[in-house]
Amino acid sequence: MALQSLDIMRRSASPTPAPEARSPMEVAKLIDVTTCIGCKACQVACSEWNDLREDVGSCVGVYDNPIDLSPQAWTVMRFEETEENGKLEWLIRKDGCMHCSDPGCLKACPSPGAIIQYKNGIVDFHQENCIGCGYCVSGCPFNIPRISAQDNKAYKCSLCSDRVAVGQEPACVKTCPTGAIQFGSKEDMKEVAETRIADLKQRGYDNAGLYDPEAVGGTHVMYVLHHADKPNLYSGLPKDPQISPVVKLWKGMLKPVATLGIAAAGLFGFFHYITAGPNRADEDHDEGAQQ
Amino acid sequence: MKEKLIQRYSASERINHWIVAVCFVLLAVSGLAFFYPAFFWLTGIFGTPQLARILHPFIGVVMFLGFFIQFFRYWHHNILNREDVKWMKSVKEVLKGNEVGDIGRYNGGQKGMFWVMTLCLLALIGSGIIAWRPYFAIHFPIPVIRIALLVHSASAVALIASIIVHVYAALWVKGTIRAMVEGVVTHAWAKKHHPKWYREMTSKK
Numbered sequence: 001m002a003l004q005s006l007d008i009m010r011r012s013a014s015p016t017p018a019p020e021a022r023s024p025m026e027v028a029k030l031i032d033v034t035t036c037i038g039c040k041a042c043q044v045a046c047s048e049w050n051d052l053r054e055d056v057g058s059c060v061g062v063y064d065n066p067i068d069l070s071p072q073a074w075t076v077m078r079f080e081e082t083e084e085n086g087k088l089e090w091l092i093r094k095d096g097c098m099h100c101s102d103p104g105c106l107k108a109c110p111s112p113g114a115i116i117q118y119k120n121g122i123v124d125f126h127q128e129n130c131i132g133c134g135y136c137v138s139g140c141p142f143n144i145p146r147i148s149a150q151d152n153k154a155y156k157c158s159l160c161s162d163r164v165a166v167g168q169e170p171a172c173v174k175t176c177p178t179g180a181i182q183f184g185s186k187e188d189m190k191e192v193a194e195t196r197i198a199d200l201k202q203r204g205y206d207n208a209g210l211y212d213p214e215a216v217g218g219t220h221v222m223y224v225l226h227h228a229d230k231p232n233l234y235s236g237l238p239k240d241p242q243i244s245p246v247v248k249l250w251k252g253m254l255k256p257v258a259t260l261g262i263a264a265a266g267l268f269g270f271f272h273y274i275t276a277g278p279n280r281a282d283e284d285h286d287e288g289a290q291q
Numbered sequence: 292m293k294e295k296l297i298q299r300y301s302a303s304e305r306i307n308h309w310i311v312a313v314c315f316v317l318l319a320v321s322g323l324a325f326f327y328p329a330f331f332w333l334t335g336i337f338g339t340p341q342l343a344r345i346l347h348p349f350i351g352v353v354m355f356l357g358f359f360i361q362f363f364r365y366w367h368h369n370i371l372n373r374e375d376v377k378w379m380k381s382v383k384e385v386l387k388g389n390e391v392g393d394i395g396r397y398n399g400g401q402k403g404m405f406w407v408m409t410l411c412l413l414a415l416i417g418s419g420i421i422a423w424r425p426y427f428a429i430h431f432p433i434p435v436i437r438i439a440l441l442v443h444s445a446s447a448v449a450l451i452a453s454i455i456v457h458v459y460a461a462l463w464v465k466g467t468i469r470a471m472v473e474g475v476v477t478h479a480w481a482k483k484h485h486p487k488w489y490r491e492m493t494s495k496k
Contacts, residue, residue, distance in 0.1 A: 013328035110325045111340055131334075131343045131344040133325065134424045138437045152341075152425055246437040250444060255327070256447040265452040269459035272386065278389045281483040 005165040010117040012109035026121040028186035029159065029170060030094035030193055031094050032224040033234065034200060034208075036180040038063065038092040040078055046075050049160060049171035065160040071148035071155035075172060078235035084227060092174070093223070093234040094181070097144045097157035099123045101217030105154075107251050108139025114154075121186065121220035122161045127153040139251075141216060141241040159220065189222060196224050196229065215242035308471055312476050314354035315454060317452040321347045322447050348423045355416045362409060368396045369406065374487075375399035393405050395487040400460065403448055414446035 022037045047053060054072040058063065063079040075096035082089050087254040106115040114129035115136065125136075125145070132152030136145045145154045160170035162189045168174070169183040182192055193210045200208035207227025212218050223237070321343045324333035334343035373416070374392040376400035381391040385400070392398075397405070421431050421439035428436055461467045466480040481489035 013331055017327055110328065110331065112328060112331055128338075131340045132424060133344050133430055134422070134436070135440070138433060138440055143433065147424060149425060213417075244434070244437050246434075246441050250437075250441040254441070254444060254448070258326070258444070260446055261452045262455065265455035265459075269455060269463075272459075273463060274389060281466060281477065281479040 006122070006161060007119040008116055009119045010103075010106060011113050012106050013112040022120035023128070024118070024119050026119075026186040027159075027164060027183065027220060028121065029099075029173060029221045030182045030184075030189040030224065031221065032180045032182070032193075032196055033091065033093055034180075034196070034224060034226050035178050036077075036092050036094065037178055038075050038079060038090075040065075041175045041177055042094055043073070043075055043077060045127070045171040045175035046157075046176075047073070049163070050074065061282040069144060069148050069156070071153075074155065074157040080233065080235045082233050084233070089226075091234050093237060093257060095235065097123065097159070097221065098142050098213075098216070098241075099157075099159055099220035100141075101219070102243070104141050104216070104245055104247060105136035105145055106139070106154075107243060108135040110135055110165060118161065120164065121219075122159045122164060124158050124161045125154055125156060127151075127155070132156050134229060139243060139247050141243055186218075186220065193222065193224050199224060200224070205238035211237065213238075213241050215240055295478050297478065297481050297489075298474055299470040299476045299481075300474045302474065304495065305471060305474055307357055307364070307433060311354055311361065314350050315358065315450075317350050318347060318354060319447075319451050319454075321350075322444075323451075326432040326444055326447075348419055350414065351419050355412055358408070358412050367400045368411075371399070371402055374401055379403070390483060390486075393487045394485050395491075397486060398485070404453060404457055408450065408457075409452070411446045411450040414442055415450065418443035418446070 005026055007022050007027065011018060017230060052074065054066045054070055057067060059065075064076065064279045066073045067078055068279045069076055075094055078093045078095050080091045080093070082091060103115070104118060105125075106117055108125060108128040109115045110133060111129050111131045114126055114131070116124045116126055118124065130153040132154070133145060134147050134154070136154050137139065137143075137147065147154050160168070160172075165172060173181045173183040184192075185226055189273060190210065190212070197208045197210060205226040208224070208226050211223035211225050211228060211231055223231075223234075225231060225237075227233055231239050317337075319338055320333050323330045324340075324343065325331075325347075334340040337343035337346055343496070374394065375398065377392045378385065378394065382400070384391050385398075412469060418439035420427050422428055422436055422443060431439070461471070466476055470476045478489070478493075481492065
């Protein structure tokens with residue numbers, strides 16, 4: 001699974017730094033929600049390339065199919081009807097891993113090498129090292145990883161790291177018929193987004209903007225939204241996603257406090273014994289015996 | 292010589308204690324491995340990291356059940372009284388090896404330890420079940436699981452530190468290990484460390 005053709009930036013549960021010599025450019029996938037027609041070709045391409053087959057589900061009255069992400073569905077289109085500026089709007093968002101610069105999944109993962117962040121920004125799960133604890137699920141601010149009931153391992157979008165490693169774009173990008181999904185260097189994608197946003201603003205979408213949330217260090221999957229001020233409209237895309245403070249406390253402060261507490265208990269015992277000495281009842285015993 | 296020994300723990304109490312103790316060690320080893328990346332190699336003790344993750348919660352349930360029985364064996368011996376407060380206030384003197392107060396079956400420190408362990412075990416089983424994959428975690432919302440994971444590791448750390456003190460106290464006070472291995476203590480031990488209990492035990496006969 002490990003693709004050494006990609007340089008590693010961070011590795012889960014590995015406190016020492018990864019090789020630093022090379023620093024390749026950051027990539028990004030830009031999803032222009034405003035030009036998406038909801039055809040689900042990206043879902044099919046993902047399923048084809050990654051060799052995934054979700055079970056046929058049942059219709060629940062909405063276009064979403066499959067209804068949620070799963071170990072067999074790494075990307076799903078989410079359809080939302082909403083009324084903005086007195087008009088009905090059909091907002092369609094391709095959901096999947098955002099490939100955060102500061103990935104909550106990687107921060108939470110206890111197993112060395114189960115989650116890898118490449119220097120190009122891709123966050124990849126290496127299932128052979130996954131222990132199935134589900135910590136990544138708790139760490140993720142976007143509710144993306146899914147644990148398989150078959151093998152108890154976590155799965156999510158890999159941004160087609162295998163394709164990107166050999167200079168190809170992700171499968172969903174390759175297949176998108178409207179050009180709503182684009183792929184390139186993060187810098188270039190930001191530029192593409194800027195021109196698109198300027199166009200949208202001209203056409204009356206005053207709040208059009210780029211979704212590249214800062215609190216997770218920016219993402220390597222970005223959205224162009226017509227209502228960037230209300231990302232929640234797009235099937236609950238979080239407005240200010242960040243790693244939960246509970247997870248930060250658990251993976252941050254608690255560790256030094258725990259180390260101090262446990263070490264204090266052990267050291268206290270050791271130094272008490274070599275200074276105060278053992279507590280014996282022998283003398284009394286002897287007295288008792290004499291009596 | 293046999294007359295000089297007082298029975299402190301029956302065989303079933305000893306078996307109970309050591310089942311809980313062995314479970315604790317296995318849980319602490321695997322738990323620390325999940326908590327500290329530098330200790331992840333400890334999962335190898337269970338064969339593979341995956342096996343450690345699978346076994347940890349089952350061992351936890353065994354420990355909880357074992358402790359549950361112990362709780363009902365001992366809770367009524369662990370009600371704090373004035374003598375215990377006196378003991379706790381003069382803990383510095385106690386640490387010098389000089390006993391304080393007319394101590395019954397357990398002293399203030401032991402009673403405090405009992406209640407700390409009880410609280411930790413309750414927090415651990417509750418949070419542990421919430422975070423247990425694949426069986427239970429799927430039924431809880433993610434924010435609840437996050438809190439459970441924090442509570443689980445914090446109470447585990449508290450319990451590990453407490454158990455270090457518990458084990459040290461048993462090593463420090465000579466003759467104590469024998470109570471939990473052979474089940475008996477000497478008259479001198481009882482008279483020195485638990486005078487009130489000693490009187491109760493000797494007056495019975």
